[in-house]
Amino acid sequence: MLTCKKVSERASDDIDGHYKGWQKLQIRLHLMICSHCRRFRRHLIHSRDVAASVAKQLWNNDKRDNTATIMRHIEQTQSDRSAPKRPD
Numbered sequence: 001m002l003t004c005k006k007v008s009e010r011a012s013d014d015i016d017g018h019y020k021g022w023q024k025l026q027i028r029l030h031l032m033i034c035s036h037c038r039r040f041r042r043h044l045i046h047s048r049d050v051a052a053s054v055a056k057q058l059w060n061n062d063k064r065d066n067t068a069t070i071m072r073h074i075e076q077t078q079s080d081r082s083a084p085k086r087p088d
Contacts, residue, residue, distance in 0.1 A: 001026070001029065001030060002026050002027065002029075002030045004034060004036060004037055007030050007031070007034070007037045008037065010023075011037075011040065011041050011044050012044065014027050014041075015041070015044065015045060015048070049077075050074060050077055053073060053077060054070055054074065057073055058070070
């Protein structure tokens with residue numbers, strides 16, 4: 001069984017789909033029993049989603065000073081995430 005340290009080190013690659021077969025199964029088994037690693041993985045996915053959203057805003061926005069727009073978007077994303085969560 002993988003340790004929490006190993007799962008956290010591999011989380012990003014797992015989310016990207018780099019693991020197949022036995023490696024993926026080992027991570028899934030660990031996530032089934034470890035709520036801390038499940039939470040870490042959820043936070044990692046959320047962070048990546050927010051970063052991608054901000055990058056998209058920057059790419060699509062022609063304004064030079066769009067800090068306020070980006071901050072509003074981040075705050076909206078966070079408030080959407082603070083809605084009732086589904087169980088692990």
